[in-house]
Amino acid sequence: MTRIAMSVGLLALLIWPTPLSGQRSARRVIDAAGIAAAGWHHLADIASALPPGGTATVDGFNHAMTSSRTGFVEASGSSARWSVRLDGQSMPVSLEGLWILDAIPVAITQIDSVVITDGPRVVDGRAALLGTIDLYTRRPRRGLSAVADYQHGDESGDPGPYRYTARTAPNVEKLGPFASGAAAFGAGPVSIDAAARYSSLNITDARIVNRLPGVFGSLQSDVNASGGSGVLTGRLGGGEHRIIAGRGRFTGLMYLPATGEDQSARVVVSHAGISGSASTSAFAARYAITATLLEVDSLGAALPFTIGQDRLIGDAFIEAGGVSSRFRFGAGMNAGRQEVPGVTSQRRAERAWAAFAGRRETATLSLERSLGDLRVAMSARREAAIADSQTLGLSVTALNTWRDSDNAWMDGFRSSASHAGSIAVGDVRADLTTKQLLGMVPTWYVRAFAFSGVSDAGEDYGIAAGIVASTIVPRRVNASLRGEVSQTMGATGPDDASTPGGFVEASASTVTSGRFHLALSARYAPGTVWPQLEPGADIRLPETRRIDLSVNKPMWRNRVRAQLVIRNLLNAAEVTHPLGAQWNLRTHLAVTIALPPVPGGSPW
Amino acid sequence: MKAPMVLLLTAFAAASGQDSTSFSELRLRVSAFRNPVIGHIADDWRPGTGGQVELATNVGRGDLGLSVSHIRYTPTSGKPPFTGTMFTLALMTPFMSVARMELSAGARLTDLRLDIDDPALVGGLRTEEEVMLGAIARARLPLGHRFSAFVDGSWGVLMLDTKTPVVLLHAGVERGMRMPGFLREILR
Numbered sequence: 001m002t003r004i005a006m007s008v009g010l011l012a013l014l015i016w017p018t019p020l021s022g023q024r025s026a027r028r029v030i031d032a033a034g035i036a037a038a039g040w041h042h043l044a045d046i047a048s049a050l051p052p053g054g055t056a057t058v059d060g061f062n063h064a065m066t067s068s069r070t071g072f073v074e075a076s077g078s079s080a081r082w083s084v085r086l087d088g089q090s091m092p093v094s095l096e097g098l099w100i101l102d103a104i105p106v107a108i109t110q111i112d113s114v115v116i117t118d119g120p121r122v123v124d125g126r127a128a129l130l131g132t133i134d135l136y137t138r139r140p141r142r143g144l145s146a147v148a149d150y151q152h153g154d155e156s157g158d159p160g161p162y163r164y165t166a167r168t169a170p171n172v173e174k175l176g177p178f179a180s181g182a183a184a185f186g187a188g189p190v191s192i193d194a195a196a197r198y199s200s201l202n203i204t205d206a207r208i209v210n211r212l213p214g215v216f217g218s219l220q221s222d223v224n225a226s227g228g229s230g231v232l233t234g235r236l237g238g239g240e241h242r243i244i245a246g247r248g249r250f251t252g253l254m255y256l257p258a259t260g261e262d263q264s265a266r267v268v269v270s271h272a273g274i275s276g277s278a279s280t281s282a283f284a285a286r287y288a289i290t291a292t293l294l295e296v297d298s299l300g301a302a303l304p305f306t307i308g309q310d311r312l313i314g315d316a317f318i319e320a321g322g323v324s325s326r327f328r329f330g331a332g333m334n335a336g337r338q339e340v341p342g343v344t345s346q347r348r349a350e351r352a353w354a355a356f357a358g359r360r361e362t363a364t365l366s367l368e369r370s371l372g373d374l375r376v377a378m379s380a381r382r383e384a385a386i387a388d389s390q391t392l393g394l395s396v397t398a399l400n401t402w403r404d405s406d407n408a409w410m411d412g413f414r415s416s417a418s419h420a421g422s423i424a425v426g427d428v429r430a431d432l433t434t435k436q437l438l439g440m441v442p443t444w445y446v447r448a449f450a451f452s453g454v455s456d457a458g459e460d461y462g463i464a465a466g467i468v469a470s471t472i473v474p475r476r477v478n479a480s481l482r483g484e485v486s487q488t489m490g491a492t493g494p495d496d497a498s499t500p501g502g503f504v505e506a507s508a509s510t511v512t513s514g515r516f517h518l519a520l521s522a523r524y525a526p527g528t529v530w531p532q533l534e535p536g537a538d539i540r541l542p543e544t545r546r547i548d549l550s551v552n553k554p555m556w557r558n559r560v561r562a563q564l565v566i567r568n569l570l571n572a573a574e575v576t577h578p579l580g581a582q583w584n585l586r587t588h589l590a591v592t593i594a595l596p597p598v599p600g601g602s603p604w
Numbered sequence: 605m606k607a608p609m610v611l612l613l614t615a616f617a618a619a620s621g622q623d624s625t626s627f628s629e630l631r632l633r634v635s636a637f638r639n640p641v642i643g644h645i646a647d648d649w650r651p652g653t654g655g656q657v658e659l660a661t662n663v664g665r666g667d668l669g670l671s672v673s674h675i676r677y678t679p680t681s682g683k684p685p686f687t688g689t690m691f692t693l694a695l696m697t698p699f700m701s702v703a704r705m706e707l708s709a710g711a712r713l714t715d716l717r718l719d720i721d722d723p724a725l726v727g728g729l730r731t732e733e734e735v736m737l738g739a740i741a742r743a744r745l746p747l748g749h750r751f752s753a754f755v756d757g758s759w760g761v762l763m764l765d766t767k768t769p770v771v772l773l774h775a776g777v778e779r780g781m782r783m784p785g786f787l788r789e790i791l792r
Contacts (some may be wrong), residue, residue: 153656156763158732160718161645164683167766334612513664515792564693564713566737571763585763587715587735 025431025445025468026131028482030114032138037509037519039550039565039588041151041178042199042225044101045113046133051484052525052544053499058208058255058580060175061201061223063099066499067118067130083128086135087231087242088275089290090124090315095267102225102271105134105246107180107195109147109592110231112138119447120379120397121426122364124229124288124317125330125353126378127399129425129451133450137231140184140191146595148181151563153588156571162262175201175586187233200224203253205581212262218302219264223252227269239286241276249433251299255579256307264301269294285320295559310342319355328355334370347371360384374402389435397427422453442469463489479508500525500544517552530578540579545570558597615742626663627791630783633658633754635638635776639675649677649686656690656774661783667698667708667747689782691715694740711742725774736760736770752778 030038030049040046047055057064065082084099086106093103115134123132137431153175184197190381200222209216229246250267260288273290298305317332334349351365361382368375377399386392401423431445445468450461466484471477485502507521525544547569553562564587568574570586635658654675660667673690687724696710716735722730738760746752755775762768783791 154715154733154735156735157765158734160732160762160764160768161649161677161683161686161720162764162766163729165644165648167644465683513666514668516663555792557792560790566713585735587713 021432023444024026025466026118026429027127028116028118032112035108035111035114036552036561036563037507037517037550038300038521039151039548039563039567039590041102041108041176041588041590042102042180043106043111043135043147044199045101045108046116046135047101049114049116051118051482052503052505053528056257056580058577059201059203059223059253060581060583061077061102061199061225061252062250062254062576063101064097064257065099065130081128082130083123083126083132084135085123085132087137087244088124088286088288089242089244089271089273089476090288090292090313091271092292092313092315093248093269093294095294095296096256096576097252098254098256100225100248100250100267100269102197102199103248103250103267104270105227105229105244105248106135106137106231107182107197107229108178109180109182109197110137110148110195110229112136117397119429120399120425120449122353122366122377122379122397122399124319125164125332125351125366125375126334126368127366127375127425129399134171135291137183137233137244139233140193142186143596144183144185146181146183147592149590149592151178151588151590152176156584161244168341175588177339178201191233193233194229196226196228198224198226200538204579207575207579207581208253216303218599220252220299220301223250223254225250230296237278237280239277239279240321241278243273243274245272247271255577258602259306261306262303263305264299264303265296265305265307266295266299267294279323282323283320284323285318286315288319289316290314297388305307308471311338312336317351326357328357329353330355330366366505373405375399380557389433391409391433393429393431393433395427395429395431398425399426426450435470439471439475440469440481441472460488461570462486463471477508477510479506481506497529498531499527502526503544517550517554519550519552520547522547534597540574541575541578544574545572546574554598556597559594560590561594562590563592564588566588615776621768624666627657627661627788628783629662629735629780630787631660631662631667631669631780633660633669633671633778634755634775635756635774635775637675637772638691638770639770641769641771642677643762643770644766645677645768648679648681648683650680652676652678654688658692658694660694663695666695666710669694669696684720685690686718689717689719690736691717696740696742702760703744706744706746707741708744709739712738712740712760715740716762734764736762738770747777750780752780754778 028049044061044063046064050065052066055065057063084103091104093100106238113136118131120129121132148581155175180195180197182193183195184191202222204221207409218337225243225248227246227248232243234241238363248269254263254265256263262531270293273288275288277286294311296307296309298308313336315334317330319328321328330353332351337346347370347414349368349370351366351368353364355364356362363380365378379397381393383391383393427449429445429447431443433441433443445466464484464486468482483504503523503525505523509519511517523544527543528541530539548567549569550565556563567586568583569585575584611777635656637654638698642651644684652675654673656671656673658671671692674687676687677685679685680701686741692712692714694710694712698706698708700707716734716736718732720730738758740756740758742756744754758772760770762770770774
């Protein structure tokens with residue numbers, strides 16, 4: 001299967017070159033209006049934009065993220081992971097398979113948009129096996145401006161007066177507060193945007209409390225994150241440059257998917273980086289240079305603490321080419337140093353790549369070397385008009401990593417987990433965009449993929465077919481639809497159905513009288529089966545049946561926005577991790593203040 | 605749960621209309637209410653008579669109101685007493701007129717704050733908040749001089765761990781007035 005995938009990939013590279021970024025069926029963009037409609041108020045909320053089954057969370061705060069067709073058990077291992085970037089700067093804020101998204105050095109009030117590209121691709125010369133999550137910061141306006149955001153929510157299921165009767169059941173959940181504020185100043189080609197944030201979530205769900213008898217009382221009763229961040233933007237040399245610096249701090253209970261351990265930890269992330277582009281009449285380039293420090297230590301609870309470490313990761317790359325040329329060439333380096341008590345490990349990886357961007361074709365071929373590992377990755381895409389208003393796109397991604405015999409990597413560092421040998425990934429996708437259907441433009445797609453050597457289990461392969469459709473021009477009612485069915489076979493087939501075999505999502509939004517922005521979204525996915533994490537039978541998680549409603553009301557000429565969000569209106573049991581909390585119906589109230597007012601029609 | 609959701613969406617759709625007049629009127633309502641249905645809470649507590657103050661405005665053809673109400677629950681089996689304070693957002697739209705009487709219906713979302721008078725509980729547990737989704741219907745009779753009398757009845761589900769049906773019956777008076785300019789500016 002591995003050889004077949006590589007052969008198909010190489011053939012496609014020769015015929016139809018690409019990065020998968022052009023795939024409409026695999027790409028979703030959430031802009032400021034989408035963020036408001038979704039009711040996001042802290043960074044980890046972006047995980048909810050992954051397809052149903054794409055994320056598993058114990059506390060609703062930190063997430064194990066996979067794709068909708070690969071199991072969590074394998075994805076939490078060494079290599080199958082998302083690539084998360086902020087303005088093009090790499091954000092390695094995962095720990096043993098757990099993403100601490102709130103540690104990314106930016107506040108949600110500084111975010112302009114989020115772009116999620118689902119599927120393996122080559123990005124900045126590096127293979128991202130599951131896809132990319134890109135966050136883009138806002139462009140501050142001229143002069144001084146400020147925005148403040150506060151949200152408080154509550155989950156249903158409190159005992160109330162029933163605590164004095166036989167009907168009582170433990171459940172106390174406060175959702176929040178999630179608060180952030182940013183102040184910016186823009187003058188000419190330069191702007192600076194500084195922010196602070198705080199978010200907190202109780203962990204007093206009965207499923208967590210009962211799992212830690214005798215210990216829970218010694219734990220911090222919430223998980224929380226805080227931090228400060230600054231973005232300095234300047235235009236220079238025919239391009240835009242961004243310096244991002246910030247610090248994020250997480251404290252609380254963490255369940256680590258890769259090791260199956262609960263830890264009570266403090267994680268501090270410090271980041272500094274610069275990214276941007278430059279061009280002359282003959283030459284264009286883009287680049288990023290970053291340094292990220294993760295410091296993990298114990299909160300001193302009664303749980304054994306095993307993940308104490310300091311980790312410094314640096315990454316740099318540049319991609320350049322002639323303005324009139326269709327070719328770009330890039331080179332990059334990634335270096336890391338990890339200190340755990342008694343052990344210091346270092347790594348360094350160099351990569352080089354070539355990219356081609358034609359009118360309808362794109363392609364990237366990259367080579368990466370790290371200690372004894374050698375990785376070859378390629379992706380290619382070609383689009384063709386096949387009839388009036390109809391286009392067909394074909395994308396192929398393939399990568400192979402030849403590994404040093406005893407090199408086993410966790411979060412990029414040497415670990416006791418063993419995944420020796422070769423890792424191969426093949427992914428072929430065809431998408432067909434057809435004429436309008438019910439006022440929306442649908443793209444139908446089919447995809448075949450194979451993972452080999454990502455886990456000890458062996459080779460996985462599968463097929464998927466789906467539809468993505470949305471209104472492309474503003475209408476009275478804007479709507480979108482996504483749906484997919486998939487079948488995974490091989491090692492993670494019947495034994496690991498921890499991600500659903502399909503899903504359907506739909507959303508609609510409109511503006512009613514009185515300028516109330518009303519948004520409704522629904523999603524369905526079948527139940528999942530997780531391999532036993534503790535002695536006992538496999539664990540079945542319920543199907544996803546969820547309807548969310550949000551109402552946003554801009555007031556005082558767009559200076560103030562009041563928001564009401566009701567999640568899980570059907571009050572269906574919502575559990576994404578066998579050891580995690582159950583999420584019932586919940587309501588969120590939020591207020592956002594922007595001074596001076598949001599201009600124009602307001603993204604609210 | 606599905607019924608209140610359908611009602612909420614229906615109310616939103618029905619409230620849509622000419623937008624130029626939205627927020628032109630301010631309506632003050634004062635009422636007393638009874639709570640004849642309170643699920644299994646009635647096994648051990650008896651609700652008293654509550655009071656409510658509501659501020660509302662016109663949105664399209666509908667009526668959007670924000671109210672605060674308070675009621676006390678007296679134990680009948682030796683358990684601690686508690687009070688309920690409800691913060692309610694209600695969206696209603698008129699659907700029928702009978703003689704001078706106007707009938708309207710819609711959806712309401714309530715945050716119920718429970719203050720339990722139990723010194724044995726730690727401070728954080730004496731106060732709880734829970735959400736209630738429900739439907740509401742109202743009959744309003746104009747009395748002249750912008751005064752009206754109204755009665756309304758609402759049904760909802762209080763989302764405690766034991767789902768609790770709640771029926772509230774209100775009777776009161778309403779005073780309509782022009783929305784102050786600054787307030788209308790803020791709301792628009």
